Amino acid sequence: MVSNQTELIMLGVMKILKEKGSFLLNNKKIIPFLILIVLTGLPIIQFFGNYNYLIHIVLFSFLYITMSSSWNIIGGYGGFISLGHNVFFGIGAYFSGFIFVRYGISPFITALIAGLVAALFGFVVGFITLRVKGPSYIISSIALLMIFRILFDRWELIGGTHGMTLPHNTFPVEWSKIPHYYALLLLMVLSIYLSWYIRHSKFGLALRSISHDEIKSAVTGINVKIIKVTAYALSAYFIGAAGAIWGDYLTYVRPNIFFIILIAANMVLMCILGGKGTVTGPIIGTIVMIFFNEFILAYFGATELNIFFTGFLMIITLMYFPEGIVGSLKKRKLLPGFLDWG
Amino acid sequence: MIEFLQVLILGICLGFVYALMVSGLTLIFGVMRIVNLAHPILIICGAFVSYWLFILIGLDPILSIPIAGLVVAALGVVIYKLIFERNAAQQTYSEMTVLLTFGTAMVIDGILSFVFHNTQRTTSPSYATDAIFIGDIFIPLAQLYSGLVSSVIIVGLAVFLKYSDFGIAIRATSQNRTSAELVGVNVKFVCLISFGIGCALAGAAGALVSFIFSFFPSRHWEWIAIMMSLVVLGGMGSLKGAVIGAIVLSVVSSMVGAFISPAWSTMVFFLSLFLILIIRPKGLFGIQSD
Amino acid sequence: MNSLLNINNLTAGYGYGPDIVRDFSLTLNKSEVKCIIGPNGAGKSTLLKSIAGILKPRSGEILFDGEKISEKEAYQIMRLGICFLPQERAIFPNLTVADNLRMCAYSIKDKKVAEARIKEAIEMFPVLGQRLKQIAGTMSGGQQQQLVYARAFTIKPKIIMIDEPSLGLAPSLVEQTFNHITQIASSGIAVILVEQNAIRGLETAGYGVVMDLGKLVFEKPAKEVLQDQSLRELYLGKALEK
Numbered sequence: 001m002v003s004n005q006t007e008l009i010m011l012g013v014m015k016i017l018k019e020k021g022s023f024l025l026n027n028k029k030i031i032p033f034l035i036l037i038v039l040t041g042l043p044i045i046q047f048f049g050n051y052n053y054l055i056h057i058v059l060f061s062f063l064y065i066t067m068s069s070s071w072n073i074i075g076g077y078g079g080f081i082s083l084g085h086n087v088f089f090g091i092g093a094y095f096s097g098f099i100f101v102r103y104g105i106s107p108f109i110t111a112l113i114a115g116l117v118a119a120l121f122g123f124v125v126g127f128i129t130l131r132v133k134g135p136s137y138i139i140s141s142i143a144l145l146m147i148f149r150i151l152f153d154r155w156e157l158i159g160g161t162h163g164m165t166l167p168h169n170t171f172p173v174e175w176s177k178i179p180h181y182y183a184l185l186l187l188m189v190l191s192i193y194l195s196w197y198i199r200h201s202k203f204g205l206a207l208r209s210i211s212h213d214e215i216k217s218a219v220t221g222i223n224v225k226i227i228k229v230t231a232y233a234l235s236a237y238f239i240g241a242a243g244a245i246w247g248d249y250l251t252y253v254r255p256n257i258f259f260i261i262l263i264a265a266n267m268v269l270m271c272i273l274g275g276k277g278t279v280t281g282p283i284i285g286t287i288v289m290i291f292f293n294e295f296i297l298a299y300f301g302a303t304e305l306n307i308f309f310t311g312f313l314m315i316i317t318l319m320y321f322p323e324g325i326v327g328s329l330k331k332r333k334l335l336p337g338f339l340d341w342g
Numbered sequence: 343m344i345e346f347l348q349v350l351i352l353g354i355c356l357g358f359v360y361a362l363m364v365s366g367l368t369l370i371f372g373v374m375r376i377v378n379l380a381h382p383i384l385i386i387c388g389a390f391v392s393y394w395l396f397i398l399i400g401l402d403p404i405l406s407i408p409i410a411g412l413v414v415a416a417l418g419v420v421i422y423k424l425i426f427e428r429n430a431a432q433q434t435y436s437e438m439t440v441l442l443t444f445g446t447a448m449v450i451d452g453i454l455s456f457v458f459h460n461t462q463r464t465t466s467p468s469y470a471t472d473a474i475f476i477g478d479i480f481i482p483l484a485q486l487y488s489g490l491v492s493s494v495i496i497v498g499l500a501v502f503l504k505y506s507d508f509g510i511a512i513r514a515t516s517q518n519r520t521s522a523e524l525v526g527v528n529v530k531f532v533c534l535i536s537f538g539i540g541c542a543l544a545g546a547a548g549a550l551v552s553f554i555f556s557f558f559p560s561r562h563w564e565w566i567a568i569m570m571s572l573v574v575l576g577g578m579g580s581l582k583g584a585v586i587g588a589i590v591l592s593v594v595s596s597m598v599g600a601f602i603s604p605a606w607s608t609m610v611f612f613l614s615l616f617l618i619l620i621i622r623p624k625g626l627f628g629i630q631s632d
Numbered sequence: 633m634n635s636l637l638n639i640n641n642l643t644a645g646y647g648y649g650p651d652i653v654r655d656f657s658l659t660l661n662k663s664e665v666k667c668i669i670g671p672n673g674a675g676k677s678t679l680l681k682s683i684a685g686i687l688k689p690r691s692g693e694i695l696f697d698g699e700k701i702s703e704k705e706a707y708q709i710m711r712l713g714i715c716f717l718p719q720e721r722a723i724f725p726n727l728t729v730a731d732n733l734r735m736c737a738y739s740i741k742d743k744k745v746a747e748a749r750i751k752e753a754i755e756m757f758p759v760l761g762q763r764l765k766q767i768a769g770t771m772s773g774g775q776q777q778q779l780v781y782a783r784a785f786t787i788k789p790k791i792i793m794i795d796e797p798s799l800g801l802a803p804s805l806v807e808q809t810f811n812h813i814t815q816i817a818s819s820g821i822a823v824i825l826v827e828q829n830a831i832r833g834l835e836t837a838g839y840g841v842v843m844d845l846g847k848l849v850f851e852k853p854a855k856e857v858l859q860d861q862s863l864r865e866l867y868l869g870k871a872l873e874k
Contacts, residue, residue: 081437083444128619135377135440139570140619143612146567150612154605261563265448268441304460308452314445315425318438507738514724514735520686521722523706524715525783526739530705 031338036189043181046174055177059249061290062184066191066242067263068271068282073195073235075268076276077204078228079211080130081138083264084145085239088118090152090258092240093247097164100248107166108183111244118240119233126232127225133214142261149259163254166247180249184242191238196279198234199342207231208277262307269314275324279341284325289313344478345600351481353596355489357589359550362492363565364572364584365499366543372516372579373536376426377440380447382562382569384541387450388414388548389557390458396465396552403465403553404491410549411542418541421446422534447562454559464556488550495546500581512536516579564608571611574618635659636822637683637714637791642692644675644682651690652678654846660791665813665823667837667854669830675846676826677719680793683824684716685709697790711739713790715783719799723779725769729760732768732779736786753782756815774805781812784821792816793824798832810836834858 042058045051067089074080092114096107107114129140153161169176198204206227209217218224247253266289274285296309321328329335367381388410395401395409425442464470469483503509515522515532523529551557572591576583591611599607637660644653653675660666668676681687683694685706694702701709710716724732733753737746754761757778763771768779784792797813798806806829813836817823827833834840840857842849857863 079437081441128616131619134437136574136619138437138440139377139567139574140615142563143567143571143615146564147609147612147616150605150609265444272441304455305452307448308456311445311448311450311452315442315449318442318445319425319428322438510727510731510734511738513727513731514738517724517726518722520718520720521724522735523686524684524710524718524722525735525787526707526710527735528705528707 028338028341039185043178046178050174052174052177055181057290057294059177059181059184061286062181062188063242063246064266064270064286064290065283066184066188066238067267068274068286069188069191069195069279070235070238071267072271072276072278072282073198073207074232075235076271076278076281077198077207077211078231078235080133080228080232081268082141083138083261083268084141084143085235085267086258086260086263087145087148088122088236088239089243089246089263090148090253090255091118091121092243093253093258094152094158094164094243095240096244097166097247097253098158100166101164107244107248108179111183111187111241114244115237115239115241118243119237122233122236123229126229130225130228130232141264145259145261145264149255152255152259159254161255163252163257166251166253168251169248177249180245183245187238187242187245192279192283194234194238195282196341198231199279203227203230262310265310265314269310269317271324272322273313273317273324275326275328275330278324278326278330280339281324281326284339288325348479348481349596349600350593351479352485353593354589355481355485356554356596357592358489358492358496358585359485359547359554360569360572360592361585361588362495362543362550363547364569364588365496365581366540366547367569368573368579368581368584369499369512369543370537370540371573372581373512374426374533376443377570377578378540379440379443379566380421380450381443381540381544382565383447383450383454383559384414384418384544385548385551385565386454386557386559386562387417388545389463389552390454390548391545392549392552393463393465396467402467403549404467404487407491407495407546407549411545414545414548415538415542418544419534419538422537426537427530427534447566451559451562458559460558460560462556462558463552465552467553470553484554488554491550492547495543496581496585499543503581508532508535567615568608568611571615574615635661636664636697637824638693638695639679639683640693640695642679642682642689642694644678644687644689644692646678646687652846653682655692656843656846656848658841658848658851660822660824662790662822663817663820664839665817665825665837666839666841666851667825667827667830667833668841668843669827669833670843670849673845674843676843677795678846679843680716680795680824680826681718683709683793684714684718686716686718707739710789715787715789715792717780717783717792717794717797719795721776721780722783723768723776725767727768728764729766729768729771729779730764733760733764733782733786736783739787749786749788753785756785757782773801774808777801777805777809778812781809781816784812784816785819788819789821791822791824793826795826796828797825798827798829806832831858 039058043055046055071082071085075082092111095114095117096110099105099110100107125144129137129144132140152158158164169179171178198207206217206222209222210224210228214224243258250257270285270289271282272285273289274283275281292309292313293306296305317324323331326335326339330340363385367378370376370378391410391413392403392406395406396403425446426439469487472483473480474483474486503513511522511527511532515527515529519529522532572588573584574587575591576585576587591614595607595610598610639656639658642653642656643651645651656679658666668679670676678687682689685701685704685708689702692702693700696709696712696714699712701712724735727735733750736753737750740746740749759775759778760782763775768776771779794813797809801809810832813823813825825833825837834854834857837854839851840854841851
């Protein structure tokens with residue numbers, strides 16, 4: 001008798017859990033909101049011990065989520081695969097870094113302006129390079145990165161190959177990362193919001209139409225040039241701002257840190273792995289890749305293998321699930337609602 | 343004047359080497375519309391083959407060309423079978439395929455860096471430090487020999503493509519894949535062999551590169567953009583265009599390096615890429631593009 | 633089997649799309665000329681592509697001289713003796729005329745035979761002989777057309793399939809084209825013809841095959857189709873002039 005009752009109760013509880021669970025899983029607002037709350041409060045654990053490494057990993061994730069979400073705007077929605085997109089990362093870092101070193105104004109104040117500088121630059125470059133699509137474009141994006149690398153290597157004013165060293169902040173060690181943590185958290189949220197907004201806007205629709213067929217888009221009255229270039233500039237903004245913060249975080253700004261192709265490759269891979277052209281794709285892709293990277297680091301240590309695994313992952317993704325995790329799940333109608341933001 | 347001629351001759355010699363480096367890339371693009379970003383790392387593989395043959399058995403790098411070519415060709419065929427064969431079925435190129443080659447480049451880079459580390463290496467055969475004088479003009483033997491050998495290989499390739507049966511099949515497949523299939527060409531086989539030949543050319547170029555440049559695995563990033571700018575000027579898919587583009591840009595770059603500043607010589611390649619984008623916005627690859 | 637080509641219940645389509653050719657059956661015997669007519673989207677080109685091996689059939693079977701060819705590659709099917717001239721004129725635009733002819737003869741293993749065939753083709757199309765060194769793509773439309781048909785005479789296949797031979801051609805060239813086809817047929821090669829210009833096509837053919845929505849509607853001797861009033865109105869859009 002008793003066991004029947006407990007069975008009934010258990011079944012009842014499981015049913016309620018399942019319903020609540022699927023409600024939670026499919027409601028688009030609750031889980032992301034909860035995650036945001038957790039992330040905002042995370043630094044509190046520093047009161048309980050030295051979790052510097054964890055804080056570092058989390059804000060590293062913020063950085064790359066910002067970058068891959070931004071890249072998604074021109075790469076995913078727009079269809080222009082830019083393999084040199086971290087030029088903007090470097091531009092932002094150098095802009096704020098230079099002002100900090102010369103005039104003492106902290107990058108936390110100039111970050112949003114650094115983003116603007118990057119975006120303006122993107123606007124100009126976009127006009128030139130977005131004329132062609134496909135492999136031509138990819139190559140030009142790599143060449144752009146190379147040009148910048150060489151230029152900044154030789155530019156003595158900003159340190160050449162040695163770059164610039166930025167002053168440390170004077171917080172005690174447990175709290176020195178915290179300003180960067182919150183700055184990057186903010187940038188991440190903003191860049192995700194931008195991506196979501198574009199995705200559901202008329203601008204985004206025009207952009208996606210352009211990515212499929214420029215000529216047909218043009219004849220429906222879409223100003224193809226302006227939209228392409230604007231998307232490119234928008235994609236540069238948060239990357240530039242993040243670069244400014246990152247420069248301060250590292251306390252040095254050098255060409256061989258900011259203008260290396262591995263950063264662009266990672267940005268692109270994270271977006272594609274997660275699902276380019278979706279809002280949550282870059283987020284998932286970044287998290288998965290960072291986990292994967294940490295795992296590799298823990299087991300193998302060596303950094304040359306970093307490139308190997310990134311490349312390997314890229315090949316597997318492109319061969320077997322080019323729509324990425326989110327894209328593939330969506331295709332099979334298996335995507336939980338809280339990840340389905342479009 | 344003397345200096346000008348010297349730089350010109352060196353530029354041309356180097357141009358032929360660049361042309362060889364790029365010939366395989368052009369061939370593969372022409373036949374399969376694959377922009378192989380992994381081509382430079384394959385050149386470096388060839389350089390490593392020559393390097394180790396030189397270190398271990400003292401084999402002259404020029405003599406190691408066939409071996410380097412074969413090894414890299416074999417590697418290329420394996421890569422093609424594993425990764426590219428399924429994509430090669432389409433006639434039009436796609437960004438995804440380019441990204442695949444990019445991933446492949448990273449994988450090979452990672453393996454080479456891990457095994458051999460990123461130390462700069464170069465083979466140093468006896469002539470690497472010798473030079474001859476033609477009148478007052480000083481020409482290092484390394485550049486001269488590599489230029490000559492490159493031009494011989496390129497001419498051989500051109501003759502093969504123009505006159506041999508398989509060569510014509512390759513050219514036909516590049517122009518109209520379906521038509522080639524409909525006259526009885528085994529297009530899948532042609533693609534495979536072309537990929538192999540392209541990689542063999544990369545290997546051969548690598549053997550030469552081993553003694554005129556210092557190489558290390560991560561150098562391929564630099565070469566990707568350089569090589570792309572070479573073919574872009576002449577037109578992807580055209581061997582003649584690639585050779586012309588290579589020689590012209592190499593000469594200009596050498597001139598800039600000698601008379602303006604060595605720091606800017608590589609910029610010539612990247613800037614020309616951009617200039618072409620401005621002047622010919624229809625697409626870098628002209629007739630070949632979509 | 634006595635027939636040269638047996639198509640049994642063929643179904644074919646593109647990618648993930650719907651079936652274009654549905655349950656189609658046809659036979660072709662030696663020296664027969666069959667003209668397939670029908671509205672746009674009927675699946676005529678798709679049918680030819682499936683036979684040629686460019687498109688893999690989804691179901692059904694194709695037998696050539698008794699041998700199953702549905703699973704074979706296009707170049708293998710070609711070498712067995714089925715030559716396909718698709719709608720997009722299939723010359724190699726950047727090769728010389730001479731090289732184009734060489735490619736036509738690519739499948740002929742015996743060098744001497746290949747050279748003899750090329751000579752024959754040049755005799756039949758003297759215009760080509762005058763332009764051997766010219767880049768094929770720079771020739772006029774009519775001359776390129778001759779190069780395309782020269783392929784038939786070089787290869788001497790058992791079956792030739794031609795998709796819309798008169799498409800995009802000036803009227804005078806249309807005549808020339810149908811003359812070529814008649815010549816080919818009279819040399820013993822079986823012909824499957826897909827033609828929008830239904831009347832001209834039927835005049836050249838022995839049999840008319842009507843295809844609609846991927847299915848075979850009917851097959852009758854071409855003369856019958858041409859002379860039957862109601863058939864003409866239905867499928868050829870034009871009544872017989874009294």
